[in-house]
Amino acid sequence: MRFDQVWFRYARRAAWTLRTVSATVEPGATVVVLGRNGAGKSTLLQLAAGVLRPVRGAVHDRPPIVGWVPERFPADQPFTAQQYLTRMAALRGLPGPARVEHWIDRLGLGDHRHTRLADLSKGTAQKVGLAQALLSAPGLLVLDEPWEGLDAVARTLIPGIVAEITAAGGAVLVSDHRGEIAGLPDAIHWTVAGGAVHTTGEPQSEADEVVVEVAVRRADADDTVARLRADGHRVLGVRPAPEASPGADASSAAGEVAR
Amino acid sequence: MIALVRMRLVAFVRGGRALPPIITALIVLGVIHGGGQSPAAPAYGYSAVMLFPVLAWQAKLLLDAEPDGQRRLARLAVGARREVAAGLLAASLVGLVFCAVAMLAPWWPFHAISAPGPGEPSLAAGLALGALAHLLAVPAAVALGAVASRAVTRTVRNGVAVLVSGAVLTIVLGLSGSVAPWLAPPVMATARALAAEELPPAGRFWLLASWTALWCAVVVGGYARLRRRRS
Numbered sequence: 143m144r145f146d147q148v149w150f151r152y153a154r155r156a157a158w159t160l161r162t163v164s165a166t167v168e169p170g171a172t173v174v175v176l177g178r179n180g181a182g183k184s185t186l187l188q189l190a191a192g193v194l195r196p197v198r199g200a201v202h203d204r205p206p207i208v209g210w211v212p213e214r215f216p217a218d219q220p221f222t223a224q225q226y227l228t229r230m231a232a233l234r235g236l237p238g239p240a241r242v243e244h245w246i247d248r249l250g251l252g253d254h255r256h257t258r259l260a261d262l263s264k265g266t267a268q269k270v271g272l273a274q275a276l277l278s279a280p281g282l283l284v285l286d287e288p289w290e291g292l293d294a295v296a297r298t299l300i301p302g303i304v305a306e307i308t309a310a311g312g313a314v315l316v317s318d319h320r321g322e323i324a325g326l327p328d329a330i331h332w333t334v335a336g337g338a339v340h341t342t343g344e345p346q347s348e349a350d351e352v353v354v355e356v357a358v359r360r361a362d363a364d365d366t367v368a369r370l371r372a373d374g375h376r377v378l379g380v381r382p383a384p385e386a387s388p389g390a391d392a393s394s395a396a397g398e399v400a401r
Numbered sequence: 402m403i404a405l406v407r408m409r410l411v412a413f414v415r416g417g418r419a420l421p422p423i424i425t426a427l428i429v430l431g432v433i434h435g436g437g438q439s440p441a442a443p444a445y446g447y448s449a450v451m452l453f454p455v456l457a458w459q460a461k462l463l464l465d466a467e468p469d470g471q472r473r474l475a476r477l478a479v480g481a482r483r484e485v486a487a488g489l490l491a492a493s494l495v496g497l498v499f500c501a502v503a504m505l506a507p508w509w510p511f512h513a514i515s516a517p518g519p520g521e522p523s524l525a526a527g528l529a530l531g532a533l534a535h536l537l538a539v540p541a542a543v544a545l546g547a548v549a550s551r552a553v554t555r556t557v558r559n560g561v562a563v564l565v566s567g568a569v570l571t572i573v574l575g576l577s578g579s580v581a582p583w584l585a586p587p588v589m590a591t592a593r594a595l596a597a598e599e600l601p602p603a604g605r606f607w608l609l610a611s612w613t614a615l616w617c618a619v620v621v622g623g624y625a626r627l628r629r630r631r632s
Contacts, residue, residue: 193473193632208477216470220415229411232404233478274474 143167143190143205143282143313145339149198150185159185161337163199167282167313172304172326175317177334178369183317184213184286186334190315191284205281205312213286213317215271217259223270224255230274245273249299264291276303283307285316301326351376357383405479405487410494413463419495422459426499429455430506434513441507441514442522445531446595448503449538453588454568456499456539460492460546461564472552473632485628488550489621492543500535504528522600533606534591537613541586544620545571553627587612 148163159182167173167190177183188194189201191210219226227242236242246255249269254262262270268291275283283304289297304314304326316326333340358366367377413419429451434444467475476484507513517523522530547553549564574582575589582590587609594601594609 188473191477193477195630195632210474210477212470212473214470216468216474218468219471220412220417229404229408230474230478233408233475235404 144202145189145199146202147199148189148196148201150189150194150196158337160189160334160339163189163339165332165339165341167315169281169311169313170308172308172314172316172329173332174326174329175315175332175334177317181334182337183334186332186339187284187286187315187317190282207278207280207282209275209278209280209283211268211271211275211283211285211288213290215259215267217262217267217270219259222256222258223251223262223266226259226270227273227277231277234278236277241277242273245276249273250296265293265296268292269296272300272303279310279312280307281312283312283314285314287317289318353378402479402483402487402490405475405484406491406494408475409463409467409488409491413466413491413495416466418462418466419459422455422462422499425458426452426455426502427506430503431511434507434511438513438515440517440521441524441527442530442600443592443596444507444513445504445527446534446592448507448531449534450572450588450592452499452503452535453538453542453571453586454564456496456542457545457549457564457568459495459499460543461549461560462546463492463495464488464547464550464552465560469551476632481629481632482625485625489543489547492546493539496539496543500532500539503535504532520598526600530595530600530606533610534595537586537591537609538588540617541571541588541613541620544586544617544624547624548620548627552631553624555631583612583616586616 554560574585
């Protein structure tokens with residue numbers, strides 16, 4: 143799939159959200175889209191999925207079956223989880239309940255199959271959203287913050303699912319601002335910033351990395367970690383600064399270790 | 402596409418969004434037919450005019466019943482054209498149910514149809530023309546409801562403005578002596594034809610049907626074009 147000089151904005155007089163985006167996703171690739179809040183990650187993913195149409199440019203060679211997991215699952219619907227997945231399977235032209243049952247079991251939705259979507263917890267609704275995207279084996283799977291609201295057990299399922307899709311020749315685009323990408327070690331990184339998409343092109347290689355130690359104010363630690371992760375860096379840990387050296391800013395109380 | 406039509410119909414009914422237009426339609430039919438008896442053709446003609454805004458409203462409600470995110474998921478599952486077509490088809494099916502109720506209402510519970518007098522169209526002709534009037538109102542109302550739907554208008558304010566403006570203009574531009582009657586669907590013109598003392602020639606009804614088809618083609622075409630960018 144190829145982004146060819148894609149420009150996008152949400153309204154005629156609005157600022158461009160994305161400008162001159164050109165990038166390629168090869169079959170079998172996993173692309174992690176990084177960027178700060180509001181940078182345009184979800185927009186880029188929706189353009190990839192075909193939910194949004196570029197204002198200028200085009201997205202070429204999109205696989206025929208696209209699975210999209212939106213950032214917020216639309217739970218305001220008068221269906222139970224099982225009814226919803228059965229109807230979504232019917233939309234995909236899938237006969238019988240086999241695929242629905244497979245994903246209900248695999249994602250641990252069995253206890254919630256008769257629960258109305260509106261009554262599901264955020265994490266369980268997110269699993270339903272994930273299940274509907276996987277009913278038909280997608281040639282392109284687009285995951286918009288898939289870890290949001292999921293418990294620790296469910297989070298560990300996603301790297302395996304991504305690996306299955308890519309092993310079958312499908313491509314996966316996933317956005318992440320929580321630093322969960324460690325579970326996707328072979329992923330290519332795209333960083334969205336200032337309306338542009340910067341592609342590293344190569345899977346992350348630990349051999350190419352160096353460790354940079356940064357001291358920040360304790361109060362700024364969370365923001366800094368989030369910013370570093372959004373910029374595509376791996377944050378290895380946060381620890382108290384060992385000792386303020388002479389001349390150093392006395393307010394520097396936390397140490398950041400990032401690569 | 403049929404699966405999506407079913408899903409939307411079930412969501413519309415089960416979610417309770419079907420109730421307000423049903424209740425409103427029953428009230429409108431009660432007002433039309435509760436006051437006394439009249440021949441079938443004019444009674445059905447008025448019924449089609451009065452139900453037009455309600456039919457447009459129910460079409461908008463049905464198309465708006467689905468959350469935006471779910472509409473986009475459906476679009477991915479069945480394709481953009483089928484997603485648009487499924488919404489219009491679901492709204493049309495509900496409109497036809499409303500029409501069936503409107504055709505039955507003057508017989509039961511209202512007993513509002515009088516026997517045809519000398520020179521008036523027969524009862525069978527009145528029924529056929531009444532069915533035609535309602536069938537011409539449905540696609541036009543669905544087209545108006547579609548362009549007023551949230552997928553196009555984005556906000557409640559814009560959606561209500563389009564719906565109300567469209568319904569009012571249909572009545573105003575359809576009045577006798579209107580300067581631009583062709584801008585509106587021929588709902589009023591059909592009612593006038595059914596209320597005429599002498600039944601108009603068949604060609605007149607072909608003209609009304611063609612007028613409706615052309616108007617709907619233009620409006621639905623615009624809707625489909627807008628939906629290409631507004632998913």
